[in-house]
Amino acid sequence: MMDLIYDGSMDSRLFKDILGKTIKELSEQDSDFIYLDADLMSCIGTCGWATEHPERGINCGISESNMIGVACGLAATGFKPVVHTFGPFASRRVFDQVFLSAGYAKNDITIIGTDPGVTAAFNGGTHMPFEDVALYRTIPTATIIDITDVPMLISVLKQCKDLPGVKYIRVGRKNAAKMFADGTETPIGKAITLREGKDVAIFASGIMVHEAMQAANKLAESGIEAAVVNFFTIKPLDTAAVKQYAKQCGNIVVAENHSKIGGLYSAVCETLARENTAKIDVVAVNDEYGEVGPQDYLQKRFGLTAEHIVETATALLK
């Protein structure tokens, strides 16, 4: 069991500061580590450091496709590149470059897409990727991570640096609920049980883990024992955990800050299609585009709250 410190309170630290700090630290620890950005360094606090070390932090300007290719060329000369841009540009804008120049050509790179789903908030519909996971899932052997908290972000960045293949990390830039104690390692590929339960299992990733924990508390008030499992690695999916909780609970609610099409929900359904062991429902974004607004408004607007999870779980158990 991980060192869980969840009490519903928010971490005061911002993901963007942790990103900048960790990228700098990894660069100091490993001379092969190299960081590239497409004119969004200031958004994750790397600008000052990268300006002082232009050989370790490469600003490619607003040309994401070129940035992916340059990162892949650097990988071919033995570097371990990590690139950053906003989620929509890190996924759909550069999909062919990631698929071929990185994936097919076996140039190993890590891609950080910030502001996934509704966390894009005031940047609005143009910047709000509900489909990034769906796209990345089709890249053979890609690794896809949806970050929950600060210790996980640090642990995942360290692991991705040395993992082969295409690695995609989706993470917000603001703060999130405290989940794990500092220094907790979250091994990629292994789902994390946050709460045990026998009636329904809530599979969640990213910002929806906090909502799932809140929902489990509320369900407990009605006598429903909900398990909460953090599927922060969406690919490769921990299929053993999926099957275990399907069997254990018989009811599954998948909660994700993503379209219902192609994300964690799809991955879980694909895993269980031949098992016929559980009823499954989903709390995720319908087949529609994003829009502008504060994150709490958007979570209500797109149905991404604890209340939606409670409703869905309750209906499933009827």
Add this chain to the structure above:
Amino acid sequence: MDATLKKRLERLALEIRIGVLEQMKARGFGHVGGSLSIADALAVLYGSQMRFDPKNPDWAERDKLVCSKGHAGPAVYSALANAGFFPYEMLKTLNQPGTSLPSHCDRNKTPGVDMTTGSLGQGTSLACGMALGEKLRGRDARVFLIVGDGEANEGQVWEACMFASAKKLGNLVLLLDVNGKQLDGCTKDILDTLDLAAKLSSFGFDTVSIDGNDIESVYNALERTRNGGDKPYAVVLNTVKGKGIAAVEQAKSNHSMAVSTEQWNEWLLSLTAQLD
């Protein structure tokens, strides 16, 4: 240019063309036009410019080639076979099931192929990353990048050109194969790229425009790129698509051609006759 070297490189260009036709004859079809147009440049590159060891294709200090117009793979394969990276007989496996020689260059399949290409434009950024990597590693290797004039339709080419210039990649040599044609016809009719040499100059490249099917011109243009410096180099190769086989040169549509074995044999004969 030394007369003996010139003769040797001209012969190598001929052998590269023969290897291209051997591959396509075995399969019956292939991207013949754009492979033949760069045969002379590849002869100069592998015959006089590039540092490599065919017994150790992954040697870190080697010069690298990115053929961003990946469909000219057969020309690269022919150059590699002639340089001893793999047996010449392997050329006959082009596009056969399970082959190491696919239509488009694949660094994970073919000994000596330095980068995977095929989706046009992407090789330009890859080459920039490799050139930057060589610089950061403190190695003096050059990275040669072959781009097609049709390929120059792709926006990514120009993103990469901006990057190469801004990051002072003086170890990058862009060879732009201006053969004037793309799949659907003449480049000037489809999407006129206007003066590509002027464009590259304005993007910050040290640019020359030459006859890309003339060994001596290509040799002289590439020799001067040994000087390095802060500017990336561009060599605009004014070429003929299908160069070396009159019928291919004259064909209206010569991007990819499928002809009979007798036809391939006839073309091969016309080239081998020139070897003596």
